[in-house]
Amino acid sequence: MKIATWNVNSLRVRLAHVLAWLQQHGPDLLCLQETKIIDAEFPAEEFRKIGYETAYAGQKTYNGVANISRLGAQEIQIGLPNMEDPQRRVLAATYGDTRIINVYVPNGSAVGSEKYIYKLAWLKQLAGYLQTQLKDYKKLIVLGDFNIAPEDRDVHDPAAWLGEVLVSEEERRAFRELIALGLTDLFRNFPQEEKCFSWWDYRMGAFRRNMGLRIDHVLCSQALIKPCTACYIDKEPRRLERPADHTPVIAEFCS
């Protein structure tokens, strides 16, 4: 089983990239964030034509999450059940015996801002939801754009980013609280090169200069740690014409 997460920053603009990537990599599941497309306009048929089912929760202009999968989704849950929130940021679904929770964590804008407060409150509610989901599902994967670089080694220049949003201690504590529920950051379970990132600013030639952050993650429950055979970032789509600013993070499992 091969699964991936990718913040595509508009599925409308990136549809050809996503279709080509699916054809090339053939994952069993691809979780998308920032689709920025309402459900009525979701290009489900384009995915069906290449052998993929879809589940999605979109809205106009902002946010939006979608799962592209070989198997059909069951037990679909949109949004955090314990939080009233019009923003489409969570899509949970079951594939076979595996529970998948696709998340687009709020950006937070700036430390101390209204949006930062919302981000921290949102993460607290996410933790509550995951706690109950972990009781209900042995095999659980939570993946997506977390908008948190968990450690300094996930930041191209920790001194420049010290205390900034995406990197602040409060956000990192919230991330560690998710891990403490019994989740593992799969990327760090394997040897990696230094300076591996999943997002680079469009400005300043940030990608060329590898000025990035690792803010997209694949976390899994205890039962899936041993079956996981690889976890890595695919930088190739960032080199394309009109790329998304994030790149896919992939995890592979035996059986």
Added chain:
DNA sequence: ATGGCGCGCGCAGCGCGA
């Protein structure tokens, strides 16, 4: 990293992302 780019909306220029 004072902004810088790219997206959506909508037709100018702003809000937002990270």
